[in-house]
Amino acid sequence: xxxxxxxxxxxxxxxxxxxxxxxxxxxxxxxxxxxxxxxxxxxxxxxxxxxxxxxxxxxxxxxxxxxxxxxxxxxxxxxxxxxxxxxxxxxxxxxxxxxxxxxxxxxxxxxxxxxxxxxxxxxxxxxxxxxxxxxxxxxxxxxxxxxxxxxxxxxxxxxxxxxxxxxxxxxxxxxxxxxxxxxxxxxxxxxxxxxxxxxxxxxxxxxxxxxxxxxxxxxxxxxxxxxxxxxxxxxxxxxxxxxxxxxxxxxxxxxxxxxxxxxxxxxxxxxxxxxxxxxxxxxxxxxxxxxxxxxxxxxxxxxxxxxxxxxxxxxxxxxxxxxxxxxxxxxxxxxxxxxxxxxxxxxxxxxxxxxxxxxxxxxxxxxxxxxxxxxxxxxxxxxxxxxxxxxxxxxxxxxxxxxxxxxxxxxxxxxxxxxxxxxxxxxxxxxxxxxxxxxxxxxxxxxxxxxxxxxxxxxxxxxxxxxxxxxxxxxxxxxxxxxxxxxxxxxxxxxxxxxxxxxxxxxxxxxxxxxxxxxxxxxxxxxxxxxxxxxxxxxxxxxxxxxxxxxxxxxxxxxxxxxxxxxxxxxxxxxxxxxxxxxxxxxxxxxxxxxxxxxxxxx
Amino acid sequence: xxxxxxxxxxxxxxxxxxxxxxxxxxxxxxxxxxxxxxxxxxxxxxxxxxxxxxxxxxxxxxxxxxxxxxxxxxxxxxxxxxxxxxxxxxxxxxxxxxxxxxxxxxxxxxxxxxxxxxxxxxxxxxxxxxxxxxxxxxxxxxxxxxxxxxxxxxxxxxxxxxxxxxxxxxxxxxxxxxxxxxxxxxxxxxxxxxxxxxxxxxxxxxxxxxxxxxxxxxxxxxxxxxxxxxxxxxxxxxxxxxxxxxxxxxxxxxxxxxxxxxxxxxxxxxxxxxxxxxxxxxxxxxxxxxxxxxxxxxxxxxxxxxxxxxxxxxxxxxxxxxxxxxxxxxxxxxxxxxxxxxxxxxxxxxxxxxxxxxxxxxxxxxxxxx
Numbered sequence: 020x021x022x023x024x025x026x027x028x029x030x031x032x033x034x035x036x037x038x039x040x041x042x043x044x045x046x047x048x049x050x051x052x053x054x055x056x057x058x059x060x061x062x063x064x065x066x067x068x069x070x071x072x073x074x075x076x077x078x079x080x081x082x083x084x085x086x087x088x089x090x091x092x093x094x095x096x097x098x099x100x101x102x103x104x105x106x107x108x109x110x111x112x113x114x115x116x117x118x119x120x121x122x123x124x125x126x127x128x129x130x131x132x133x134x135x136x137x138x139x140x141x142x143x144x145x146x147x148x149x150x151x152x153x154x155x156x157x158x159x160x161x162x163x164x165x166x167x168x169x170x171x172x173x174x175x176x177x178x179x180x181x182x183x184x185x186x187x188x189x190x191x192x193x194x195x196x197x198x199x200x201x202x203x204x205x206x207x208x209x210x211x212x213x214x215x216x217x218x219x220x221x222x223x224x225x226x227x228x229x230x231x232x233x234x235x236x237x238x239x240x241x242x243x244x245x246x247x248x249x250x251x252x253x254x255x256x257x258x259x260x261x262x263x264x265x266x267x268x269x270x271x272x273x274x275x276x277x278x279x280x281x282x283x284x285x286x287x288x289x290x291x292x293x294x295x296x297x298x299x300x301x302x303x304x305x306x307x308x309x310x311x312x313x314x315x316x317x318x319x320x321x322x323x324x325x326x327x328x329x330x331x332x333x334x335x336x337x338x339x340x341x342x343x344x345x346x347x348x349x350x351x352x353x354x355x356x357x358x359x360x361x362x363x364x365x366x367x368x369x370x371x372x373x374x375x376x377x378x379x380x381x382x383x384x385x386x387x388x389x390x391x392x393x394x395x396x397x398x399x400x401x402x403x404x405x406x407x408x409x410x411x412x413x414x415x416x417x418x419x420x421x422x423x424x425x426x427x428x429x430x431x432x433x434x435x436x437x438x439x440x441x442x443x444x445x446x447x448x449x450x451x452x453x454x455x456x457x458x459x460x461x462x463x464x465x466x467x468x469x470x471x472x473x474x475x476x477x478x479x480x481x482x483x484x485x486x487x488x489x490x491x492x493x494x495x496x497x498x499x500x501x502x503x504x505x506x507x508x509x510x511x512x513x514x515x516x517x518x519x520x521x522x523x524x525x526x527x528x529x530x531x532x533x534x535x536x537x538x539x540x541x542x543x544x545x546x547x548x549x550x551x552x553x554x555x556x557x558x559x560x561x562x563x564x565x566x567x568x569x570x571x572x573x574x575x576x577x578x579x580x581x582x583x584x585x586x587x588x589x590x591x592x593x594x595x596x597x598x599x600x601x602x603x604x605x606x607x608x609x610x611x612x613x614x615x616x617x618x619x620x621x622x
Numbered sequence: 623x624x625x626x627x628x629x630x631x632x633x634x635x636x637x638x639x640x641x642x643x644x645x646x647x648x649x650x651x652x653x654x655x656x657x658x659x660x661x662x663x664x665x666x667x668x669x670x671x672x673x674x675x676x677x678x679x680x681x682x683x684x685x686x687x688x689x690x691x692x693x694x695x696x697x698x699x700x701x702x703x704x705x706x707x708x709x710x711x712x713x714x715x716x717x718x719x720x721x722x723x724x725x726x727x728x729x730x731x732x733x734x735x736x737x738x739x740x741x742x743x744x745x746x747x748x749x750x751x752x753x754x755x756x757x758x759x760x761x762x763x764x765x766x767x768x769x770x771x772x773x774x775x776x777x778x779x780x781x782x783x784x785x786x787x788x789x790x791x792x793x794x795x796x797x798x799x800x801x802x803x804x805x806x807x808x809x810x811x812x813x814x815x816x817x818x819x820x821x822x823x824x825x826x827x828x829x830x831x832x833x834x835x836x837x838x839x840x841x842x843x844x845x846x847x848x849x850x851x852x853x854x855x856x857x858x859x860x861x862x863x864x865x866x867x868x869x870x871x872x873x874x875x876x877x878x879x880x881x882x883x884x885x886x887x888x889x890x891x892x893x894x895x896x897x898x899x900x901x902x903x904x905x906x907x908x909x910x911x912x913x914x915x916x917x918x919x920x921x922x923x924x925x926x927x928x929x930x931x932x933x934x935x936x937x938x939x940x941x942x943x944x945x946x947x948x949x950x951x952x953x954x955x956x957x958x959x960x961x962x963x964x965x966x967x968x969x970x971x972x973x974x975x976x977x978x979x980x981x982x983x984x985x986x987x988x989x990x991x992x
Contacts, residue, residue, distance in 0.1 A: 086707070102987055103986060103987050169865070282986065286983075287707070287725045287978060288707055291708070394937070458708050470712075477714065562694050572698075578882065
């Protein structure tokens with residue numbers, strides 16, 4: 020098998036052994052300033068950099084966007100680190116660190132059990148992981164809350180949960196929910212890494228007398244890109260999460276940075292400057308994990324996947340061990356997924372959930388009936404849901420296209436400043452909360468210069484689409500980066516040698532290997548687009564409401580039962596789309612693609 | 623090529639065609655709004671509204687006023703005001719319609735509202751008239767009150783309830799009372815400001831004394847076990863789960879929860895005062911004349927008997943449960959008592975509006991998270 024751990028490429032401006040005037044160096048410089056690279060940076064500028072920078076600029080210059088009288092001031096930096104806001108930043112940092120380590124540890128264990136052992140129900144656990152990924156954190160919290168609250172779903176079946184309820188509404192519950200939310204990101208990245216790792220490494224270590232522990236220590240560094248990528252993305256996703264901060268964090272008086280940011284702009288007039296300082300902190304906080312990842316990934320090549328990669332061999336448990344391992348995995352999924360789903364779905368069928376009733380629990384279909392006969396005139400779910408699906412289709416496709424291009428740049432081993440900046444910039448963008456992106460889009464795209472000379476799309480669906488793509492792109496790129504880093508460049512080079520153009524060589528070598536990742540990446544963006552609220556609420560064009568905004572208006576209008584039923588129906592619809600997409604993939608792709616197309620995300 | 627391969631190829635091409643059709647249909651989303659953004663479909667009036675009945679009103683207006691499209695940005699008050707503030711001197715809203723007058727006072731002071739926009743032929747009742755500013759830059763289209771004492775009649779009887787706000791701080795009500803967080807709940811800041819104004823006997827001039835008295839009062843409530851939840855929903859939920867027995871919140875939230883069957887034993891008592899919360903509508907001064915003229919027509923429609931009827935039927939278990947501000951109009955539901963029984967007071971939004979951030983920050987650090 021043609022696998023090599025290469026020496027570290029030299030990252031100096033002039034590659035070692037080459038003069039600055041040598042042909043290869045001149046070629047390298049030309050490549051760095053290629054039209055493609057410029058086009059990518061223009062796209063990133065319009066999508067993310069300009070809107071986010073417009074918002075961040077307010078941290079020191081409120082007058083730039085008519086939000087104050089000072090052209091330059093540092094007073095908001097001090098304000099942001101005081102009292103409740105400062106506590107929020109501190110809490111977010113330690114919670115995100117803990118959650119990222121927990122998520123990666125658990126994800127590595129699960130990925131190994133599911134992909135490298137004969138634990139029962141392997142296919143089902145992979146599907147469960149996808150369901151976990153698709154579930155918004157606020158819904159997870161809602162489910163736990165519906166289940167554990169006094170007179171909630173658990174009490175309805177005779178289980179006293181009062182103690183658990185109080186424990187859950189605190190740091191413990193926050194860490195549990197955020198770990199469950201970050202886990203799938205880590206799992207899929209690590210699974211892809213494990214799948215590219217043939218059995219020969221373990222064999223080699225064992226042949227040389229390594230114990231089981233030493234074998235793991237030897238083999239795990241080979242998937243270091245995946246592990247570090249998983250830590251970085253788990254950290255960034257946790258830092259930027261708002262759902263838990265707004266629900267569990269608020270109610271347990273445990274402030275987090277995203278809630279502090281929200282709080283700063285919740286009053287009128289909004290304090291965008293303090294919010295901007297918090298956003299800067301969120302973005303800067305992801306620099307250490309990404310710097311570590313970047314340093315490790317550029318120190319050597321981790322290309323271990325080629326057309327000759329052997330399928331991994333599974334460890335066979337004893338029958339008793341298999342039952343025990345299966346039970347552990349099943350219990351885990353029941354706790355992180357089953358409990359909140361049971362709580363939310365069960366809660367939508369219980370009349371007046373959470374209310375004391377002398378006559379006991381009453382089941383009802385009333386809330387689902389109200390979905391079809393809405394109590395608020397003109398507030399049906401169906402037109403918004405159709406619009407959300409259309410948005411999801413466009414946003415997921417556009418994001419997938421851009422993410423592949425960016426992932427390739429991200430893992431390019433001989434890149435210069437452009438790649439390094441892309442790297443830091445993309446993960447920093449993962450930590451940008453949706454509300455920052457949404458408000459930043461207003462600041463930038465509503466500028467007279469932009470609307471008169473560049474593009475006039477404020478208050479239109481295309482602007483909402485761009486913002487949703489911008490929101491999904493950083494995470495999607497990180498999601499793709501792991502698999503892309505493990506595809507040997509020799510595959511594409513071989514195709515080019517045989518006369519294929521750049522596109523054809525990618526289509527015939529990389530695409531088959533990445534087809535499943537592309538499918539699941541598309542589905543991930545599709546579903547997240549449908550459930551996205553922060554950006555949609557700020558940027559949706561008048562009279563074109565997406566489903567999340569409609570559901571929110573019911574939840575905010577004393578119609579929480581109807582809102583919950585609408586949420587459940589939306590989730591069911593998303594699951595149906597996933598099923599259809601997988602069926603289409605099965606029908607239209609050659610069998611070979613399905614066999615080699617990243618079984619790490621096998622469903 | 624085998625037969626199965628041919629069949630598979632046919633399936634692939636059909637599936638491909640369906641996927642392509644769905645993609646093309648979705649891509650049309652990009653083109654259509656771009657046309658309207660360029661103005662090819664004529665001028666548009668955008669209504670920024672947080673009222674539950676707004677979509678019904680806009681739909682009814684468009685049906686009876688052809689030739690000018692009115693579109694709706696329906697959101698919570700917070701996101702709407704964030705958008706307006708972020709749009710700055712290049713606003714896209716033509717009409718703003720939310721509960722509470724403080725934001726309108728701030729917009730008016732910045733010169734962003736059309737003066738004298740209150741329809742001239744409308745006869746307001748006393749509380750309606752009391753909520754019209756001197757420059758007539760915004761119109762009180764409806765009225766609810768905040769600071770209504772909602773209680774669970776199965777937990778506590780009407781005779782056990784206090785009669786005044788001051789009594790809420792007495793030991794007899796320790797741990798029984800809840801309210802919303804003003805940073806989360808739009809109607810709560812006017813309630814706090816109203817309490818400060820009433821308890822501090824504020825008339826005019828400096829608000830320092832009223833602020834001091836008000837802060838002492840809310841601190842004493844906090845010491846007496848006040849439970850602060852984010853918004854009306856969780857606060858009513860806390861009463862339902864018997865965490866508390868009563869709460870000072872917005873009147874329409876109490877009536878709505880009772881009417882929609884989610885909390886039949888919920889009842890309302892008004893103490894020695896409540897705070898009027900007008901549903902206010904104002905027109906953007908920076909819009910072109912044609913849009914401003916259409917906005918004036920829209921406001922006139924809202925204040926017409928027909929408009930008021932649509933408002934009262936558009937969200938029957940929510941925001942439609944208001945007191946009309948017009949002489950001769952009656953509330954939509956008999957559950958709403960005569961307005962006089964609410965003892966509603968009015969705060970000056972030009973005085974209290976600028977204090978919102980300061981008071982909310984103090985409340986958040988000292989009371990909600992103290």
